[in-house]
Amino acid sequence: MHAPANEVPVDVLVVGGGPVGMTVAGDLAAYGRSVTVLEKWPRINPSSRAFATMARTLEILDSRGRADDLLATGSTATRVSLFRRARLDLGHLRSHYPYVLVTPQTNVDQALGRYALEAGADIRRGVEAVGLTQDANGVRVTARPKGDPDPARQQTFRARYVVACDGAHSTVRSLLDLPFPGRAVLSSVVLADVRLTDSPVREGLLLSNTPHVFGFLAAYGREDAGGQWFRSMTWDRGHQVEDSVPVGDDEIVAVLNQAMGRDVGVAEIGWHSRFHSEERQVPRYRVGRVLLAGDAAHIHSPVGGQGMNTGIQDAANLSWKLDAVLGGADDAVLDTYHAERHPIGRRALRRSGLLMRAVTLRSAPARVLRDRIAPLLLSFPRTRDRIAGSLAGTELRYRRPRGAHPLVGTRATEVPLAEGRLTEVQRRPGWVLVTGQNDPQARTGPDGIRRVHRTDAGPCLLVRPDGYIAWAGPEGDGTWVSTWERWAGPARIERIR
Structure with missing residues (x-):
C-alpha cells in the first residue's frame, strides 16, 4: 500500500466510542499502546437503552478503578421479580457486587470515556469511518467529519489492528461485507x-x-x-x-x-x-486484522439486560490479547478471542430470547405452566444461583485445555488475597501469580508479573489480565511459565529467565 501524505500511524484503531470501544481503548492505552478512537457522534448519546450493569461488569470496572464512582450514580437491586411469584435473588452471587446496578448507560459511557482519556487514548468525536482495506501487515481506514462529503477533509489511519465497536449498524461490518444472520x-x-x-x-x-x-x-x-x-x-x-x-x-x-x-x-x-x-450474530469475531466486539458482533433482546454487559466483557477479553500480540506473542492468541467469546455471545442471545418469549406468551395454558414452574425452579438454591450467576456473568467460564486443572477458565475474582481484592490488585494491568501464604519470593515478579498471596489453602494460580485463571497447580510447580509463554510469547519470556 502507498501511504497517503496525511496518514496517521497507530497500533490500534477503535471504531465506535461507546462503553465497549472505550474499554478497549483505555486498556490498550494503559498498556502503553498508541490507540485512536473514532466516534461518529459529537457527544455521548443521551438516549442509550441499557440501564443494568451486572456484577461481572462491575468487577471489570473495579479493576479499572471505575466501579465506586459509577455506583454513586444509581441504585442497586438484589431482587428481580418475574411473572407472578417468581423472584430471582442476586444476593447470593459469589461477588463483591451481589446485585445489579440500575443506572442509565450514559453514566457508564462517561465513566469509561474518562478512563480511556486518562489512560492516554486519542478520542476523536464527530469522525466517521468511510473506507477500510487491509493487508498482511495492517489496516488502512479512511475517515471524515460526520456527513462531510468534501474529500479534502478526509484523513487516513494506518493501524496494525482495528476493533469494530460501532454498534448494531456497524459501518466496519458493512465495509467488510460481513453477514449478520438472524431476524x-x-x-x-x-x-x-x-x-x-x-x-x-x-x-x-x-x-x-x-x-x-x-x-x-x-x-x-x-x-x-x-x-x-x-x-x-x-x-x-x-x-x-x-x-x-x-x-x-x-x-x-x-x-x-x-x-x-x-x-x-x-x-x-x-x-x-x-x-x-x-x-443476530456474526459468524466470526475476527476477520484478518479486524476484530468485532459488542453490538457490532451480536445483538439480542433487551430482556435480561445482557447487551452492554456482554460487550464490555468482550472488550476485557480482547484488549490484553491485542497487547500481547503487539508485544511479540503468537498471532494465534487473537484467535482465542473468537473461540472464547463467540459461544458466550451465542448463549446471551439464546438466554435473552428465551426470557423474552416467556414474557410474551399468549397461550393461557402456557402462561399457567410458566407461572407454576418458574417459582418452583427458583426456590431451589442451586438452580437459583446458576441462573443468577449466568445472568450476572459471574458463573460464565471459558473452555479449558484437555488435562488442565478444573479451575482453568474460571474467574479468580473471589480468591481471598492478603493484598486485597483481585480487582484492586489488577488496577495495575497485567498478569498476576497467586501463591501460597508462605511463599518467600518477592511480591512483584519479573517483567511486571505481580505476585500475591492467597489466605486460604487453595492451589497456586496464574491469572490472566482479564481475571480468569490460565493455570493452577501446587506450590513450587513451575509449569506456569510454559503456560505464560504460550500467551505472552518467547520475546517476553526471555526477560524473566
Missing part, C-alpha cells in the same frame, strides 16, 4: 424514564405482563415527595408500529398501568424511545 423478534418496544407516585416496586426490578402487554420497571432515582424515577420498558401486542412513529405519553401510561394491574401514578415522563429487537 427481528420483537417490534415496537418503548423505553422511557418515568416518575411514579404509586409504583408496585420501591426497589429491585419488576417485570409484569398480561397476554397482551408487558411492563418492566427498574428504580434508579431517589424517592422524594414527588415520587421516584424509574426506567420503564413497555410493549403492546395490539399496537405494533414502525420505530419512527412518535411515542405518546398516553401510550406509556396505558400500557404500564395495564401490565402492572393498577394505576402506578405516572407523574412525569422524561426521555422515551421506540425500537425493535433483533437476534
Whole structure:
C-alpha cells in the first residue's frame, strides 16, 4: 500500500466510542499502546437503552478503578421479580457486587470515556469511518467529519489492528461485507424514564405482563415527595408500529398501568424511545486484522439486560490479547478471542430470547405452566444461583485445555488475597501469580508479573489480565511459565529467565 501524505500511524484503531470501544481503548492505552478512537457522534448519546450493569461488569470496572464512582450514580437491586411469584435473588452471587446496578448507560459511557482519556487514548468525536482495506501487515481506514462529503477533509489511519465497536449498524461490518444472520423478534418496544407516585416496586426490578402487554420497571432515582424515577420498558401486542412513529405519553401510561394491574401514578415522563429487537450474530469475531466486539458482533433482546454487559466483557477479553500480540506473542492468541467469546455471545442471545418469549406468551395454558414452574425452579438454591450467576456473568467460564486443572477458565475474582481484592490488585494491568501464604519470593515478579498471596489453602494460580485463571497447580510447580509463554510469547519470556 502507498501511504497517503496525511496518514496517521497507530497500533490500534477503535471504531465506535461507546462503553465497549472505550474499554478497549483505555486498556490498550494503559498498556502503553498508541490507540485512536473514532466516534461518529459529537457527544455521548443521551438516549442509550441499557440501564443494568451486572456484577461481572462491575468487577471489570473495579479493576479499572471505575466501579465506586459509577455506583454513586444509581441504585442497586438484589431482587428481580418475574411473572407472578417468581423472584430471582442476586444476593447470593459469589461477588463483591451481589446485585445489579440500575443506572442509565450514559453514566457508564462517561465513566469509561474518562478512563480511556486518562489512560492516554486519542478520542476523536464527530469522525466517521468511510473506507477500510487491509493487508498482511495492517489496516488502512479512511475517515471524515460526520456527513462531510468534501474529500479534502478526509484523513487516513494506518493501524496494525482495528476493533469494530460501532454498534448494531456497524459501518466496519458493512465495509467488510460481513453477514449478520438472524431476524427481528420483537417490534415496537418503548423505553422511557418515568416518575411514579404509586409504583408496585420501591426497589429491585419488576417485570409484569398480561397476554397482551408487558411492563418492566427498574428504580434508579431517589424517592422524594414527588415520587421516584424509574426506567420503564413497555410493549403492546395490539399496537405494533414502525420505530419512527412518535411515542405518546398516553401510550406509556396505558400500557404500564395495564401490565402492572393498577394505576402506578405516572407523574412525569422524561426521555422515551421506540425500537425493535433483533437476534443476530456474526459468524466470526475476527476477520484478518479486524476484530468485532459488542453490538457490532451480536445483538439480542433487551430482556435480561445482557447487551452492554456482554460487550464490555468482550472488550476485557480482547484488549490484553491485542497487547500481547503487539508485544511479540503468537498471532494465534487473537484467535482465542473468537473461540472464547463467540459461544458466550451465542448463549446471551439464546438466554435473552428465551426470557423474552416467556414474557410474551399468549397461550393461557402456557402462561399457567410458566407461572407454576418458574417459582418452583427458583426456590431451589442451586438452580437459583446458576441462573443468577449466568445472568450476572459471574458463573460464565471459558473452555479449558484437555488435562488442565478444573479451575482453568474460571474467574479468580473471589480468591481471598492478603493484598486485597483481585480487582484492586489488577488496577495495575497485567498478569498476576497467586501463591501460597508462605511463599518467600518477592511480591512483584519479573517483567511486571505481580505476585500475591492467597489466605486460604487453595492451589497456586496464574491469572490472566482479564481475571480468569490460565493455570493452577501446587506450590513450587513451575509449569506456569510454559503456560505464560504460550500467551505472552518467547520475546517476553526471555526477560524473566
